Every structure is written in structure tokens, then in C-alpha cells.
Amino acid sequence: MIDSYLKKTEDALRKLFDEKRPLYPERLFSAMEYSVFSSGKRVRPYLMLLSADFVDVSSEKILPLAVSLELIHNYSLIHDDLPCMDDDDFRRGKTSCHKAFGEAIALLAGDALLNLAYENLFEAVKTDPDLITAASYLAKCAGAEGMIGGQAMEFSIDAFDETLITELCMKKTGALICAAALCPAFVCADREKFNALGTFASAIGLCFQLKDDLLDENKSEPKSYLGVTGKEHTADMVAKLGKIAFKALEPFENADNLRNLTEFLLNRTK
């Protein structure tokens, strides 16, 4: 990973939180901060910055989108962990938000992060109207056509076949990965790079979830890709999707950073 890109994201998140601290109720702020600054890997904003680089958009220009994307990802984790959803007591090696702050504050901290993500985008769009289309695409990826739609499938469908579970994964996990890779291309890209990033993003978005399934295989998750299609098929698909991702980038010399990230995601062990 390129440290300077990770640092830019971290600094921008910290700056936003420092600005908001005096304006928010203390306990709510603490719950939001607890969740966002908890050793998350920042894969999504990192991918967005690499993708921006690939299409010649500066990090500074894309940073508000990267920050908002990470806030959206973190709100979704808080809500996912709630007892009425996955009921997880732990997240990233520490107690989950509702275990630390109670369910009401955790629910509200999630709501507040989602809201802050968009408030932050509107502030950015005020001074940089170039970002509007990308912001609109991010909202679509986060909502009921994207991530929330995937979460809802999990709680409203009982019997999954491969097609349905693939759709669930592409929405629940893939949609925000697609937002990360494609938002910069909405700001500035030629058609060729836009299309390449589209294919690349769909492939690694799904691949990312399937790799998670494989790493998590001890957990029994009937509503997962692995649970529905089996370990061998899942491993095959990870390899195939990786190939699709690399193929999409093949024509481009300046895609080494994206290739390296893909390697990292394919070979990670946690």
C-alpha cells in the first residue's frame, strides 16, 4: 500500500472529525469516532485514490468523495452489527459500537455518519461542481439499488441459488467497491478507461466478498456465496474474477498501482 495515500485519507477524516467535535452531542460524537477510527483498512478510499491517479484526477480533488465513501462504509458496519441484523459483539478486534455505547446511540451514530457523508459531499460540490455526477453515483451505490439493497436481500429471501447470492454479494459488498473505482472516472476519464474501470470494479467487488468468505470459512454462513456454492467453486470464482480484473487493466501502462492492490486483495490472509 502507498502510505501517502492512506495518510491523506486519515488526515482528511481526522480534520472533519475535529471540526465536528464541538458541534455534536458528546456521546454521539464518541460513538462515531470510536467506529471510524478503529484500525479499518481503508480499502475503499485507497482504491478511490488509486483510481483517481489512473484517470489523472488529483487526490485533493477526489478526497471529499473518498472520505464520504469511508463514512458510508463505517455507518453500514455499525448498523450491520446491531442485534436486529447480524448481532455481532465484536468488530475489528474491539467491542462493536452498540456494545460500547448502547443500541440507541449506535443506531444514531450510524445515521449520523451516513448523513455526514452527504453533508460533506454537498460542501465539496459547492466549491467543485465537477464532483456532482460522481456524488450522485456514490449515493446510488450506497442505497437500495446498491449496498442497502444487498443487505435487504439477506433479510427478505430465504432460499438462495448462485444467481441470487451473486446479486446479493455484488450489491452488499460490490457496490461500494464499484463506487470507489468508478467515481473518479465520472470526474474525468476517456470512455476507454471508464469502461475498463467498470469491468475491473465489478470483478474485484465480487472477488473481495468471495475472498472474505474463504478466509471466514469456519463461520457457518448459509447466506454467503461459499455457503450456497461450496468452497471449491468459490475459490475457482476468486481466481476467475482476478483474471477478469487484470485483463481489464491490461491495455494500460499506468495501472500498476491498481494491479498491485488487486494482488494484495487476492492474496490477503485476513
Add this chain to the structure above:
Amino acid sequence: MIDSYLKKTEDALRKLFDEKRPLYPERLFSAMEYSVFSSGKRVRPYLMLLSADFVDVSSEKILPLAVSLELIHNYSLIHDDLPCMDDDDFRRGKTSCHKAFGEAIALLAGDALLNLAYENLFEAVKTDPDLITAASYLAKCAGAEGMIGGQAMEFSIDAFDETLITELCMKKTGALICAAALCPAFVCADREKFNALGTFASAIGLCFQLKDDLLDENKSEPKSYLGVTGKEHTADMVAKLGKIAFKALEPFENADNLRNLTEFLLNRTK
């Protein structure tokens, strides 16, 4: 109430939902629709349309903001009703969303409505950049500086005095009322009307909640204005705030619709 304004809001909400129906998971969509089309009074979008009229902004221009405001209001009701929050089984005379669809889908329907509110705004801003500042203000009112901040105070403070409970009410209920009244003034208003609407909105925002307290007096709510300051003081404040609201509008001849709405809110019996 002016029927044509209510109809514009209703038609715009219906149009948006009809567009989204085929794109969302069925059960999630049903939960969103169940909550949004359940005989809500549409006070907030109605106020926004009247306020737009007052500052000579057309209904057509302000309608996307009015729609998003109503979506935000409805998401907040779904989350407020959840067991970990107010635990209400009924809303507007029918079972609350989580009683009808289960907690997970209700939580996600709320998330999806909040997200859709912003997606809808970005779509609007794409074709009408005039709306950006108002959209940004709406996001601030909805978030942890506004409504969510008020909700969080309820669940993180034990002992309220009059100052604290006033702040809670101004945020939890007042912030979205302020957004309704002031957003149009961000699109187009002279300084004089902007200031008048600011005072007017703060007064009726708080007044609206206090009137609710008085109408609800059988419910024992220790964390309400009435619970903290007593019935007589609350009634006094409603009268005072009403006077402040009328006084703010006094210099303006074309504020009759806003005055009528204020009368209606002050004298309503449910």
C-alpha cells in the same frame, strides 16, 4: 391548507417511488412505501412550498428539496419507533414499520429513505446547481448538528433543565422545520426575508414540538418540554412563540399563507 401544494408533494413522492419500485428488493420497497404513504400530514414539505412562494421561488424548483425533506422525516420516524429507541408499536394509526416488516427490514428501510433523500438531491443539483447551498443546509439540519443530535441528547442525557430540553426540542423537531422554512431562502431571498424566515422558523419549530407535548399530555414523557417545565409554562411558551412567529412576518404583505399555517399549527387539536 392549499390542496394544490399538497398534491404537488404527493405526486412527486409517488413519481419517485414508481421509478424506484422495479430497482429495489421487493420487501425493502414495500417497507419504505408503507411508511411514506401512511397519511402523514406533509407539514414540512408544505411549509417549504409556502416559504418558496414567499421568496418568489417556484414550487417546481423547490420540489426536489421538499420531497427529500419528507423522506428524511419519514426515515427518522421509522428509526425512532424501533425497540432500541422509543419502542412504539403504532404510528399514524397503523402498526409501525418494524411491527409490519421486522426490525432488520425496518432499519434498512430507514437507511434507504435517508440515502434516497440525498440521491434525489444530487440528481436535482445536477440539473439545477442553484439548489446546492440549500441542499447542504438541509443535510446539516438533518444530521448530528440538528435532528440526529436532538435524538442523541434524549439517549445520552439523564437530567434535563429547561435550557437543555429546549435545545433538544429545537434540534430534534425544530431543525427540520427550520430546513423547511429556510431552504427556499438559500435559493433566492433578500436579506430581510431571509432573517425574517430564520426567526419565524426557529419559533414555529419549537412551538410545533411544545404543542405536540400539550396534545399528548396523557403520555408521561419525562424527557419532554412539558415533562421538565410543566403544563402551564409550556402553554405560555406556545403562545409566546406564536407571537414571535407572527411578529417576524409582520412587515410582509405576501405572508398570509405562512400566517395561516401558523394559525393552523397553533390551534390544531391533534
